[in-house]
Amino acid sequence: xxxxxxxxxxxxxxxxxxxxxxxxxxxxxxxxxxxxxxxxxxxxxxxxxxxxxxxxxxxxxxxxxxxxxxxxxxxxxxxxxxxxxxxxxxxxxxxxxxxxxxxxxxxxxxxxxxxxxxxxxxxxxxxxxxxxxxxxxxxxxxxxxxxxxx
Amino acid sequence: xxxxxxxxxxxxxxxxxxxxxxxxxxxxxxxxxxxxxxxxxxxxxxxxxxxxxxxxxxxxxxxxxxxxxxxxxxxxxxxxxxxxxxxxxxxxxxxxxxxxxxxxxxxxxxxxxxxxxxxxxxxxxxxxxxxxxxxxxxxxxxxxxxxxxxxxxxxxxxxxxxxxxxxxxxxxxxxxxxxxxxxxxxxxxxxxxxxxxxxxxxxxxxxxxxxxxxxxxxxxxxxxxxxxxxxxxxxxxxxxxxxxxxxxxxxxxxxxxxxxxxxxxxxxxxxxxxxxxxxxxxxxxxxxxxxxxxxxxxxxxxxxxxxxxxxxxxxxxxxxxxxxxxxxxxxxxxxxxxxxxxxxxxxxxxxxxxxxxx
Ligand SMILES: [Zn+2]
Numbered sequence: 001x002x003x004x005x006x007x008x009x010x011x012x013x014x015x016x017x018x019x020x021x022x023x024x025x026x027x028x029x030x031x032x033x034x035x036x037x038x039x040x041x042x043x044x045x046x047x048x049x050x051x052x053x054x055x056x057x058x059x060x061x062x063x064x065x066x067x068x069x070x071x072x073x074x075x076x077x078x079x080x081x082x083x084x085x086x087x088x089x090x091x092x093x094x095x096x097x098x099x100x101x102x103x104x105x106x107x108x109x110x111x112x113x114x115x116x117x118x119x120x121x122x123x124x125x126x127x128x129x130x131x132x133x134x135x136x137x138x139x140x141x142x143x144x145x146x147x148x149x150x
Numbered sequence: 151x152x153x154x155x156x157x158x159x160x161x162x163x164x165x166x167x168x169x170x171x172x173x174x175x176x177x178x179x180x181x182x183x184x185x186x187x188x189x190x191x192x193x194x195x196x197x198x199x200x201x202x203x204x205x206x207x208x209x210x211x212x213x214x215x216x217x218x219x220x221x222x223x224x225x226x227x228x229x230x231x232x233x234x235x236x237x238x239x240x241x242x243x244x245x246x247x248x249x250x251x252x253x254x255x256x257x258x259x260x261x262x263x264x265x266x267x268x269x270x271x272x273x274x275x276x277x278x279x280x281x282x283x284x285x286x287x288x289x290x291x292x293x294x295x296x297x298x299x300x301x302x303x304x305x306x307x308x309x310x311x312x313x314x315x316x317x318x319x320x321x322x323x324x325x326x327x328x329x330x331x332x333x334x335x336x337x338x339x340x341x342x343x344x345x346x347x348x349x350x351x352x353x354x355x356x357x358x359x360x361x362x363x364x365x366x367x368x369x370x371x372x373x374x375x376x377x378x379x380x381x382x383x384x385x386x387x388x389x390x391x392x393x394x395x396x397x398x399x400x401x402x403x404x405x406x407x408x409x410x411x412x413x414x415x416x417x418x419x420x421x422x423x424x425x426x427x428x429x430x431x432x433x434x435x436x437x438x439x440x441x442x443x444x445x446x447x448x449x450x451x452x453x454x455x456x457x458x459x460x461x462x463x464x465x466x467x468x469x470x471x472x473x474x475x476x477x478x479x480x481x482x483x484x485x486x487x488x489x490x491x492x493x494x495x496x497x498x499x500x501x502x503x504x505x506x507x508x
Pocket of ligand 1: 040041042043044045054055056057058059
């Protein structure tokens with residue numbers, strides 16, 4: 001007897017509302033090529049990406065502050081599988097704390113020679129300084145920028 | 151005299167399999183829940199509630215509980231559905247019994263990795279606005295944590311020994327997955343055998359106030375910020391807090407615990423977790439995983455992994471150890487054990503349970 005298997009696929013459309021804070025963060029990326037954070041009114045930490053509230057203090061943020069464009073790499077991984085919309089693997093993904101920020105930002109690190117993964121890892125292990133680099137035509141998305149070793 | 155608030159684990163069962171075409175998901179659930187009820191030894195007498203841990207995206211069934219809950223014994227019973235890890239569901243079930251809202255409960259958790267694309271599922275979990283466009287996956291977060299642990303001076307000289315010990319334990323564990331399963335592609339610094347062995351997992355327990363072999367001594371839950379960049383990378387602060395709460399409720403120090411079944415997706419996650427619960431000093435978790443026989447005798451994520459069932463799976467393994475019924479992986483005759491489970495997404499929420507042989 002043949003044991004039956006049924007194929008399935010979920011393919012629904014959603015429209016996610018990013019909200020005012022994220023929209024302004026993305027607007028700043030597209031129009032001014034700068035990374036913005038917002039300051040928590042209670043713990044006074046500068047939270048990046050900018051957001052409406054601090055979920056540690058459960059307080060609203062007020063002040064908008066530009067961070068970077070340089071920062072320090074905190075940790076990284078090197079990914080060898082492909083993902084639509086991203087460069088061909090291997091790619092480096094890292095947490096970077098931009099100058100002035102109190103939280104880290106995840107994004108890709110570009111412009112490294114990855115022909116020797118161990119060698120590249122050694123370089124990143126030294127927690128190098130990085131600089132934010134924007135794409136030529138920013139679209140107001142998180143993929144508008146990446147990090148580059150200084 | 152027994153404390154009126156004490157809750158006991160009466161029965162446990164766990165089954166790991168891989169792409170068993172002879173059984174549907176509901177049949178897998180039915181089998182394991184029936185075994186847990188049999189293990190408790192008095193049928194469905196007095197069972198008035200079920201708490202389920204399952205995830206619609208894992209199951210690939212919208213409102214999956216409609217189909218799966220009756221397979222876990224929910225018919226005409228009070229049903230609570232927890233869309234996250236099984237240890238969290240266990241904590242909810244215990245609280246309901248302590249509050250006299252339920253008398254005797256089934257807790258069941260499952261995840262069938264063979265039915266879906268694990269990476270696709272993982273990417274679907276992350277924040278849509280900031281993270282999804284980067285293609286972030288659960289194992290990338292594990293890799294970022296692992297590397298941070300190494301950068302911060304974690305003693306990586308024990309990685310190979312720890313991994314070998316996990317492999318030996320998983321091979322000896324009769325409840326582990328011994329055929330089939332699959333592994334994802336590792337991201338640096340992880341190697342293939344550091345990754346979880348994806349499996350079809352169903353775990354179930356029966357709990358009540360009737361004195362039985364294993365007593366629940368302490369419970370703790372905690373959660374981290376949703377923004378990954380706000381977190382204490384490689385420090386697992388939520389697990390630390392949950393462990394402190396569970397230990398404080400149990401009025402016991404971590405050094406007095408004789409057995410640990412601590413959830414982590416990868417080798418490094420397990421090592422970091424041993425530091426967070428306070429068993430190992432910062433940077434020394436890998437040494438404990440390599441040399442301390444109390445730590446994850448089940449083989450951890452090497453033995454087979456299926457979210458969101460792993461917290462409950464750890465509770466089952468710890469219970470069997472306390473009963474002296476863990477088989478070839480039995481570690482002496484421990485009197486106290488700690489088990490933990492982490493949430494489906496990037497270990498954001500952690501549950502810690504302290505158990506005692508009654
Ligand atoms: Zn704050």
